[in-house]
Amino acid sequence: MLKRHFVADLFLFALLAVLYTSCGETDNGGAPPKMTYNDAEQAMLKQGQEIAQAGFKVLSARLAAAIEKDGVNGAIPVCKEAAMSITDSLSKAVGLDVRRTSHKVRNIANAPDGIDKLMADYFTNFIDADKQWKPVLLPMKTRKEYRGYYPIIMNGQCSSCHGVVEKDIPNDTYELILQQYPSDQAVNFFPGSLRGMWVVTFNEDPAEVSGS
Numbered sequence: 001m002l003k004r005h006f007v008a009d010l011f012l013f014a015l016l017a018v019l020y021t022s023c024g025e026t027d028n029g030g031a032p033p034k035m036t037y038n039d040a041e042q043a044m045l046k047q048g049q050e051i052a053q054a055g056f057k058v059l060s061a062r063l064a065a066a067i068e069k070d071g072v073n074g075a076i077p078v079c080k081e082a083a084m085s086i087t088d089s090l091s092k093a094v095g096l097d098v099r100r101t102s103h104k105v106r107n108i109a110n111a112p113d114g115i116d117k118l119m120a121d122y123f124t125n126f127i128d129a130d131k132q133w134k135p136v137l138l139p140m141k142t143r144k145e146y147r148g149y150y151p152i153i154m155n156g157q158c159s160s161c162h163g164v165v166e167k168d169i170p171n172d173t174y175e176l177i178l179q180q181y182p183s184d185q186a187v188n189f190f191p192g193s194l195r196g197m198w199v200v201t202f203n204e205d206p207a208e209v210s211g212s
């Protein structure tokens with residue numbers, strides 16, 4: 001027999017998330033309000049986290065190598081190609097949809113949908129309030145899908161391309177960025193802030209997988 005484990009429907013969840021975090025009422029370690037995960041859901045959340053961590057590691061290493069070899073300006077095209085090929089090969093390797101998005105994107109191909117935007121707000125609220133966040137697994141009730149959301153946090157390595165214009169990003173670098181991404185929004189981030197998120201989409205219903 002199929003049993004649904006959805007505790008909160010998406011909009012209720014989003015509303016609660018915003019309300020709870022903005023009022024500073026959350027003391028559940030960053031988990032979404034009133035949201036609990038069954039074993040299968042926890043396994044998904046963990047698998048997605050491993051995928052996101054692997055992606056971040058590979059991308060950071062590629063980026064560092066390119067900057068060392070060709071400088072920041074020379075690393076801009078590498079970043080584009082590496083990001084695409086890494087997310088593509090990750091998706092293929094694990095058989096899941098893997099992507100990166102942000103509330104402020106450089107490449108419009110990474111533009112957020114409505115749910116992505118809510119989740120970016122959700123994590124930003126936690127970070128602004130100095131609270132510890134945790135990744136979130138979100139049931140897409142109507143489509144039998146789950147999405148895992150994993151924050152990507154700014155660090156010093158990112159500043160020369162995503163930091164404060166003129167201060168962190170040299171003018172010639174910013175010009176090159178704008179040439180390739182005329183509607184770039186991915187600047188003026190500070191270390192420690194939310195730069196974006198990895199999103200891993202699972203097409204299965206864990207209730208069926210676990211048979212519970």
Ligand code: HEC
Nearest residue numbers: 075076079080083100102105106107110157158161186196
């Ligand atoms: C050499 C410049 C450079 C550096 C350094 C850099 N990025 Fe980027 N970043 C880019 C470019 C260029 C893109 C657009 C890639 C594309 O076309 O898909 C991008 C895209 C992204 C995206 C995808 C969402 C979007 O805005 O399109 C995220 C997330 C991101 N970067 C995070 C980071 C993080 C985190 C760091 C530090 C660990 C970092 N970047 C360092 C140049 C850089």
